[in-house]
Amino acid sequence: MISIDNKLYIKDIDTYIDPFFPVERAIITHGHADHARAGHKHVLCTPETSEIMKIRYGENCASSFQTIKYGHSVKIGKISVTLYPAGHILGSAQVLLETPKDRIVVTGDYKTILDRHLDPFEVVPCDLLITEATFGLPIFKFNKPEMEIERLLDNISKHRENTFLIGAYSLGKAQRIIWLLREAGFSDDIFVHGSMDKLCDFYQSKGIRLGTLRKATLDNKKDFKGKIIVAPPSALKDRWSRRFENITRCYASGWMQVKQRAKQSQIEIPLVISDHSDWNELTNTIKQTGAQKVWITHGREDALKYWCEKIGIQAEPLSLQHRDERNEL
């Protein structure tokens, strides 16, 4: 039996998955800051994730990187480690830990709906599934993102005098929104916040077409009318946003499904676009993996645990710290 504990520490091979503190060996599922930290000795991840970590934390953010592509395996001691696409952001992976006797899958953050700019999520059969549950409540059922983009574009065409400031995470969500806009035929220049241009370049270098992007600096001040600016959510209410006039605040997130949340954050155009699984995706994935046991790393654990137990699957919440329950402004 593989021994893994509730901190995602695998004793047999002295390795952690997505540890929040510096460790000797870490497997990193993807490049978001609540999963990928600087300061580990040996890091195992996908090539894209290692590049992202270096962009964000510097070339020396880990002593050594070992990268494996999706579907490829490495053997560490008795355990074979394979990475599978998680459909969350570029390079995001699920981790399969495998011995002849058992299979454990750590999903990391994931979504299963088709997102053509990423490798599609794969269902990996296992005995123990360690899943996220960011949107683990049946109220979370996301529409097609294309519909949300259409609503945004419709609004822009009706209010050309406004500046549309979209809050989206610098890594993953921002690029996805821009990509979706391009797919919908939006060909105007898009302005981006300074914190995300390197990551946008990185996406473009991987063949994901984001079109012409410009920095949202004051030099371009005159050009913002009727335009889209993409910025990290924290910048929406920051002093930074004061440079723009007639702002319409938009926010791309699964949280925007709940109107009261949008109202709290004073968002005028909520875009319900999520890089996480909704309720149906979570429950379908659990069923499809055939897991008899489910651990829930973070999110709305209560409901998912209840659902699992109701259909006879054993479930435990891990309540991992530092994975924030609320992604607010």
Added chain:
Amino acid sequence: MKAFSNLLSDLILTSSRNRKLALLEQYFSSTPDPDRGYALAALTGSLNFKNIKASFFKDLIKEKQDEHLFELSYDYVGDLAETISLLWDQEKSGNMPRLSYLFENLKKAKTDELKNYIINILNISTGDQRWAFIKLFTGGLRIGVSSRLVKQALANYGDVDLDEIEKIWHGLHFPYINLFLWLENKGSKPKISIYDIFHPMMLAHPLVMEKDLVTANPKDFVAEYKWDGIRVQIVSHGEGCRLYSRTGDEVSNSFPEIIKTIQGNFVLDGELLAGINNDPKTFNDLQQRLNKKAPSEKFIKKNPCFIKVYDVLFFNGDDLRDKTLIERKKVLNSYFSTNRSPMFLSETIDFKDWRFLDKIRDISNKQIHEGVMIKLVSSPYIAGRPRGKWFKWKRNPKNVDAIIMYAQRGHGKRSSFYSDYTFGVFNKEKELVPIGKAYSGFSDEELNKLDKFVRTKTINRFGPVREVEKTLVVEIAFDEMSLSNRHKSGIALRFPRFKRIRWDKPTNEVETLEQIRKSFLE
């Protein structure tokens, strides 16, 4: 229904007051009668539908969705209409009938048809429409629009004064056809019989000593006690008397002995208190009466009430609201020169300077008043809360340290935060017992920290309630402490709120229940 649901969706996502007003005006001008009247009633909380309440929708969703998953979802969203609209999983064509048609059909529907009719509506509606539709029945819309804002939009729409609308508001009839005719200059101002309706009350601002009084001349003001009862409006004429609460709800039925005795043609403003012969008892005593909707004669005898009157709006057919307070007081003085029990004149306090009043308001051995009211003598009676006219100067609050025991999420704006806290102190048996619940007094930043504390220190969950580690001390401010057999601790606090969070204070330094009782109740 489509226009109405769009209006609600736009309103909830609009934070600017001016844009909200513009959205409302736009709706009133583009929507035909009687639909806009239905919407107006919904927006001002005056739409009543007896057969369908929030619980009806709860039952409906529980047939479709696991009850526990529903409860968890509701707890998370904090808004019933939104929770159900998100959980309802059906085709969405969005071809909803118009608001008035929908409503009339619901009214006509027989009880056994009602359920299927509503299920059908929920099935054909889009998510936003479902949300707006359910909101019609669940009380408070929680979309950041007050009745007053809606009336302001009406005033803007008809280019009339907000006060004109406030004055006739309670005499208007659903679906407000006459009102809209008047606002659109197609009809005359609706005529209202003054004795048939509740007249919105004049309210006071809390006094800020430095800002409001430093330059003010005491001679320009009248001072009265701020009685600790409930505010009532007494509307009396030849055919009887009615009592209304501050919000315009009729409370006559709870006080049959009072309305039976009052005679005359007037509208008075005063405070209802427990006690007899103008000798008030505490708010706690009044609470007994307030809890009974139809009290028996025996119960009334045991818990008598009376009214202290401090203002007059109409007297023998004259509208006195535009007269000054001094002139209105003269009318009252002469009326109360004879015995009008169970009504009494609320006495004024003679004072020369603010310091004297400051002392009066803080005499703390009496629980019957909460401080003093200070009113500008030259002020007319203006509905609402006009600036610089009436002030309430409450007693300084008392403080007590307590330990956070349980937390629950708030609703509406605070639905993602653990913002309702139960706190307690140790009793003789060294057992922690709750002494109250508080929801306010902290900043947004502090709420963030409290919320984090709850999430990381949870030791137990009871449905939506989280029990936390008993490590955090808070200083609670409250207006009054009284004995109560409803609580295990035997005491009840009036209006408790956070004063400070004592992140550093050890729990063993918190005063015990015995010590608290000694210092506040003896």
